[in-house]
Amino acid sequence: MTTLSVRNLRTHFFTKEGVAKAVDGVDFDVAPGEILGLVGESGSGKTVTGFSILGLIDPPGRIVEGSSIRFNGEELTAARPERLRAIRGSEIAMIFQDPMMTLNPVLRVDTQMIETVQAHLKVSEADARDRARKALVQVGIPSPDERLRAYPHQFSGGMRQRVAIAIALLHKPKLIVADEPTTALDVTIQGQILFEVQRLCRESGTAMIWVTHDLAVVAGLADRIAVMYAGRIVETGRTADVIERPMHPYTKGLIGSVPSQNTRGHKLAQIPGMTPSLLRLPRGCAFKARCPIAIDQCNEMPALEEHRPGHWARCWRATG
Amino acid sequence: MTQQPLLSLRGITKRFVQRVDLAGRIANAFGAGMRETVVQAVSDVDLDVAEGEVVGLVGESGCGKSTLGRIVAGILPQTAGTMTWRGQDVAAMGAGDRHAWQLAVQMIFQDPFASLNPRLRVSEIVGEAPRVHGLVGRGRQAEYVSETLMQVGLDPAYASRYPHQFSGGQRQRVGIARALAVKPAFIVCDEAVAALDVSIQAQVLNLFMELRQRLGLTYLFISHNLAVVEHLSDRVAIMYLGRLVEIAPADELFARPNHPYTQALLAEVPKLEAAQRTYKPIAGELPSPLDPPPGCAFHPRCPHAFARCKAERPAIKEVAPGHFSACHLNDR
Numbered sequence: 001m002t003t004l005s006v007r008n009l010r011t012h013f014f015t016k017e018g019v020a021k022a023v024d025g026v027d028f029d030v031a032p033g034e035i036l037g038l039v040g041e042s043g044s045g046k047t048v049t050g051f052s053i054l055g056l057i058d059p060p061g062r063i064v065e066g067s068s069i070r071f072n073g074e075e076l077t078a079a080r081p082e083r084l085r086a087i088r089g090s091e092i093a094m095i096f097q098d099p100m101m102t103l104n105p106v107l108r109v110d111t112q113m114i115e116t117v118q119a120h121l122k123v124s125e126a127d128a129r130d131r132a133r134k135a136l137v138q139v140g141i142p143s144p145d146e147r148l149r150a151y152p153h154q155f156s157g158g159m160r161q162r163v164a165i166a167i168a169l170l171h172k173p174k175l176i177v178a179d180e181p182t183t184a185l186d187v188t189i190q191g192q193i194l195f196e197v198q199r200l201c202r203e204s205g206t207a208m209i210w211v212t213h214d215l216a217v218v219a220g221l222a223d224r225i226a227v228m229y230a231g232r233i234v235e236t237g238r239t240a241d242v243i244e245r246p247m248h249p250y251t252k253g254l255i256g257s258v259p260s261q262n263t264r265g266h267k268l269a270q271i272p273g274m275t276p277s278l279l280r281l282p283r284g285c286a287f288k289a290r291c292p293i294a295i296d297q298c299n300e301m302p303a304l305e306e307h308r309p310g311h312w313a314r315c316w317r318a319t320g
Numbered sequence: 321m322t323q324q325p326l327l328s329l330r331g332i333t334k335r336f337v338q339r340v341d342l343a344g345r346i347a348n349a350f351g352a353g354m355r356e357t358v359v360q361a362v363s364d365v366d367l368d369v370a371e372g373e374v375v376g377l378v379g380e381s382g383c384g385k386s387t388l389g390r391i392v393a394g395i396l397p398q399t400a401g402t403m404t405w406r407g408q409d410v411a412a413m414g415a416g417d418r419h420a421w422q423l424a425v426q427m428i429f430q431d432p433f434a435s436l437n438p439r440l441r442v443s444e445i446v447g448e449a450p451r452v453h454g455l456v457g458r459g460r461q462a463e464y465v466s467e468t469l470m471q472v473g474l475d476p477a478y479a480s481r482y483p484h485q486f487s488g489g490q491r492q493r494v495g496i497a498r499a500l501a502v503k504p505a506f507i508v509c510d511e512a513v514a515a516l517d518v519s520i521q522a523q524v525l526n527l528f529m530e531l532r533q534r535l536g537l538t539y540l541f542i543s544h545n546l547a548v549v550e551h552l553s554d555r556v557a558i559m560y561l562g563r564l565v566e567i568a569p570a571d572e573l574f575a576r577p578n579h580p581y582t583q584a585l586l587a588e589v590p591k592l593e594a595a596q597r598t599y600k601p602i603a604g605e606l607p608s609p610l611d612p613p614p615g616c617a618f619h620p621r622c623p624h625a626f627a628r629c630k631a632e633r634p635a636i637k638e639v640a641p642g643h644f645s646a647c648h649l650n651d652r
Contacts, residue, residue, distance in 0.1 A: 041517040042488075156606075157381075186380040186544060186606070191588035213517060216547070216590035243592060257522035258592050259551030261574055267529070268522040268551070274487050275517075 002029040003175050003207040004053065004071050010064040011045075011052045020278040022048040022061070024231035027304070030175065033205040035198075037218030037239070039254075040228035043275050046211045049228070050177045053209070054094055055084040072174065090120040093168035097180040099160040102167070103152040109163055110148040116170050135166040139196050158189035165196070172204065179211045194221055215254055219243050227251050230276060230286035233304060237311030247313040249291050285315070293317050324407050325368035326538055327392065327506060331401035334362040334387050359609050361387040363562040364401070366636070369506075374532065374539045376553030376570070378546060378585070380606050384562040386510050389542045393427040393508045423453060426499035430511035432491035436483040442469070442494055443479040450501045464501075471534075472497045473527060489520035496527065506538045513548060525552065546589045550574055555642075558582050561609060561617040564636060568643040578645035580622045616648065624649055 011023040023045040030036050040046040052063055055076060063069075069076040071092065076084065088094075096102050104112055113132035114125060123131075129148070136144035139162040152160055161181060168176055178197070182190040198221060201208050212218055218225055219239060226236040227250065235248040246252045256269030273290040276282065282289060284299040291298070297316045304314040336359045344354040361384040369375050379385040390396040391403070394410075403410045405421045413421060429435040436445055447465045450456050456464040466476035472493040483491055492512065499507055509528070513521045525548065531537055543549050549556055549570075556573045558566040558581065566579040577583045604621040607613055613620055619629040628648050636646040 041519060187546065187585060187588045188380060190590075194590075214590065215518070216592045219592050220590055254518055255592060257518045259522070259525060259547050260592065261550050263551050264570070267526050270522040270526055271519040272523075274489060274520065 001072075002031050003034075004030045004069070004209075006049075006053070007068040007070075009049065009052060009067045009069060011048050011057055011061060011067070012064050013061040015060055015279075018279045021231050021281065022278060023052060026228075026231075026233055028226055028233065028236065030207040030209060032174070032207050033201060034224065035201055035208045035210055035222045037222030037225040038209055038211045038228065039213065039215055039218060039225060041213055041275055043230075043278065044228040045231040046213075046228050047179055050094070050179050050209060050211050053175075053177055054088055054092060055079070055081075056094075086120070089116060090171040091173055092175045092177065093171070093173040095161075095164055095168050095176060095178040095181045097183050099157070099164040100152065102164050103160065105152055108149055108151055109155075113148070113167055113170065116167055120171055131170060132166075135169050136163070138169060138200065139163075139166045140192070141166070158185055158192065161185060161189075161193060162196070165193070169200065173206060175207045175209070177209045177211070180213070181210075182217065183212070183214070190217075197221070215243070216258060227254070230281060231278065232286070232314060233312075234287065234315070235313045236304075237308075241308065241311045245308075245311075247307055247311065247318040248287075248315045249293055249317075250287050251313075253290075323370060325404075326371040326373075326406060327367075327369040328404040329365055329367045329392070329401065330404070332362060332365040332367075332388070332391060332398050332403065333360070333400040334384070334391060334396065335360050335399045357610060360562055360612070361609060362391065362398075365564055367557060367564065367567070369538060369540060371505075372532075372536055372538055373555065374541055374553045376549035376556040377540060377542045377559060378544065378549050378556060379559035380544060382561075382606055382609060383559045384609070385542050385559050388559070389427070389508045389510045389540060392540055393425050394422055395427065423502045424505045425508065426502060426504040426506070427508045427510065428492075428495050428499050428512045430514050432488065432495045432515070433483065435495055436491065436498075438483050440482070441479070442481055442483070442497075445483070445494060446479075446497045446501050449498070450503075453502060455502060468497045468501050471500060471531070473523075487520075489516055489523060492516060492520075492524055493527070496524075496531075500531070500535075504537070506540070508540045508542070510542045511544070512541075514543065514545065521548075528552065546585060558585070561607065561612055563617065563646065564644075565618070565647070566643075566645045567636075568640075568645075572640065572643050576640075576643075578639050578643065578650070579618075579647050580624055580649070581618045582645075584621075616646075 006026060006028050009023055009026040013020040013022055026049055038046045038049060051057055053069055057063060063077055067077055110129060110132060114128040117123060117128035117131050133144045133148060136147060141147055141162055155163060182193050210218055210222055222239050225239050225242045226233045229250050235242060235251045242251060246255055253271035257271065259268060271290050276286055284301050288294040288298040302314050302316045304312050306312050307318050338357045340354050340356050348354055365388060377385050391398050408417060410421060443465050446468055447461045450464060451458060451461050465479050469476050469479060474490060474493050513524050516524060541549060541552055553570045556570050557564050560581050566582045577586055615631050616629040616634050619625040634646045634648045636644050639645050639650050
C-alpha cells in the first residue's frame with residue numbers, strides 16, 4: 001500500500017500574462033519508509049508539486065480538475081479546507097528551506113511546539129511539553145530542557161533547522177515533504193541533518209519527498225529519484241539506475257554538469273541555454289531547444305515510458 | 321617558490337570592534353563594566369598566490385573567508401599584517417602604483433542582483449569604470465562594452481538592457497564582464513556560482529576556465545562547495561575560525577588530507593554516487609568567533625584531540641613538499 005499516490009497533477013497559475021503551467025501532468029508514488037528525491041532546477045515545478053500535496057496553492061494558482069492526490073487512500077484534491085488543516089502538521093508535515101520562515105521569532109521554542117501539539121491533540125500542557133522535549137532529543141539537540149526555553153534567534157542555522165524538523169515530527173507524520181532543507185546549511189551541518197533524517201525514516205517508516213536542485217545530495221539519500229523539467233517528470237527510477245544509467249538527455253546533462261575530482265582540467269559538459277519561460281513553453285518536448293540529440297519528432301510531446309524495469313523516461317530517443 | 325608571487329600575504333589579521341554604545345557607557349558609569357566586543361575574523365594568515373594560479377579558499381560560514389577575500393581585493397583594510405603585490409608592499413605604495421593595483425584586483429560577488437545597480441543599463445555598468453579610468457575614450461565605449469560582453473558569452477545587443485531583464489546566470493555574466501572591463505590580472509570570486517542552478521553553474525565555471533586560459537588570469541576562488549573548488553583549483557587553502565589550517569596542491573589535499581577538519585569536510589561532501597550511504601557527521605558546530613576556544617580552535621569537535629590541543633595553538637608546518645598543515649598530531 002502506498003502512502004501517497006499522485007496522478008496527473010496539474011497546478012496552473014492564471015496570471016495576467018497568461019497561464020503558467022508550473023506543474024503539468026505529474027505522476028508518482030511514495031511507499032512507507034521510502035525517500036523520493038524530487039530533483040529539478042529553479043522553475044521546474046518541484047516546489048509547487050510539494051506545495052500542491054499540502055494544499056498550499058494560493059490564487060492565482062490552482063490545482064486543475066482531473067488531478068488526483070491520494071494520501072492513504074483519501075483524495076486530497078476533493079477534501080474540504082478543514083480536513084486539509086487537520087491533516088497538515090499531523091499526518092503530512094513540511095520542512096522548508098529557511099527555518100526562520102517556519103519559526104516565529106517572538107515566541108519561545110516551547111510555546112511554538114506546545115501550540116503545535118495542542119492544535120491536533122487534546123493533551124495537557126505538561127504532556128505536550130514532554131512530547132516536544134522528546135522530539136528535540138530525537139533530532140539530536142543537546143540539553144533539550146534548556147533549549148526549549150530559548151528563542152529561535154538564539155539557535156544557529158543548523159540547530160534551527162533541527163527544531164523545524166522536530167516540529168514536523170511532533171505528530172509522527174506518515175509523510176514529510178522537505179523542500180531544500182539543507183541548501184542554506186554548511187557541509188558539515190548538512191551531513192548531520194541528512195544523517196538524522198535517514199535514521200528517522202528508517203526507524204519510523206515515514207515516507208519522505210526530498211525536493212532539491214542538488215543531485216549529489218539525493219544520490220546518497222533517496223531510494224528513488226524523479227527528475228523534473230518545465231513542470232513534468234522527465235525521468236524516474238531507482239537512484240542507482242538514474243545516476244548510473246540515465247536515459248533522458250536532460251538528466252545526462254545535469255550529471256555532467258556536476259564538478260568533481262575527475263573533471264579537473266576539463267570542460268564540464270554543460271547544457272546550453274536556459275530553462276524556458278513557463279508562459280511560453282514550446283510545442284512538444286520542452287527540452288528540445290537545449291537538447292543535443294533532438295529530432296523532428298520532438299515537436300510532439302513524448303510520453304513517460306518504462307524503458308527498463310522500474311526506470312521511466314519521457315524522451316523519443318531514450319534507449320533501454 | 322623561486323618565482324616572485326603575484327600576491328603575498330603575511331600575518332594578515334582583521335579585527336572588528338563594536339564599541340560600547342551610549343546606553344552601555346551610562347550603564348558603565350553605574351559600574352556595569354560593559355566592554356567593547358571584538359571579533360577576530362581573520363587571524364595571522366600567510367598565503368602566496370603565483371601568477372596564473374587558481375587558489376581555492378574553503379571554509380564554513382563565519383570562518384572569515386569572505387573577509388579575507390575583501391582584504392585581498394582592497395575593499396577592507398587589514399588590522400595587522402602586510403600584503404605585497406608584485407613584490408611591493410601595498411601599504412607603502414605611491415598613488416600611481418596604488419591605482420594600478422586597485423584596477424588589477426577585481427571582485428565577483430555571490431549575488432549578482434545585489435551587486436549590480438538596478439537603475440543602470442548594462443552599457444553603463446560595464447562601461448563606466450574603463451571610461452573613468454581612461455582605458456577607453458568616450459567615443460569607443462560602446463564598442464568596448466560589446467567586446468567585453470562577447471568575451472563572457474553575452475549578446476552585445478543586451479547592452480541597453482537593465483539587470484532585472486536577465487536570468488540569474490546572465491546576470492552573473494554581467495558581473496564578470498564588469499570585473500573584466502578594467503583588464504584585471506587577479507580576480508577574487510566570492511561564492512560566485514553558489515546562487516546558480518547546476519546547469520548554469522557549469523556554464524559559468526567553464527567560462528572562468530576559458531577566461532583564465534585566454535587572459536592569463538589569477539583567481540582566488542572562495543567557496544564552501546568542495547566539489548567546485550576541486551574542479552577549478554591548483555591549490556586549496558582550508559580555513560577554520562579565521563585561520564588557515566591546511567594548504568596543499570589540490571591533488572594532494574583531496575588524496576591525502578592531513579588536518580582532521582579537512583578530513584571531516586571531505587567525508588561530508590555529497591558525491592554523485594548511487595550507493596546508499598550512511599552519513600556519519602562530525603559532531604558540534606563552528607564555535608563563535610567572539611569566544612574562540614583556546615589552543616587549537618578545532619579541538620572541541622576533533623576526534624583525535626589530546627591535552628596539548630587544548631593548551632597550545634598548533635603552528636602551520638610543512639608536512640610534505642608544498643603541503644602545510646596546522647595540527648599537533650604531526651609532531652607525534
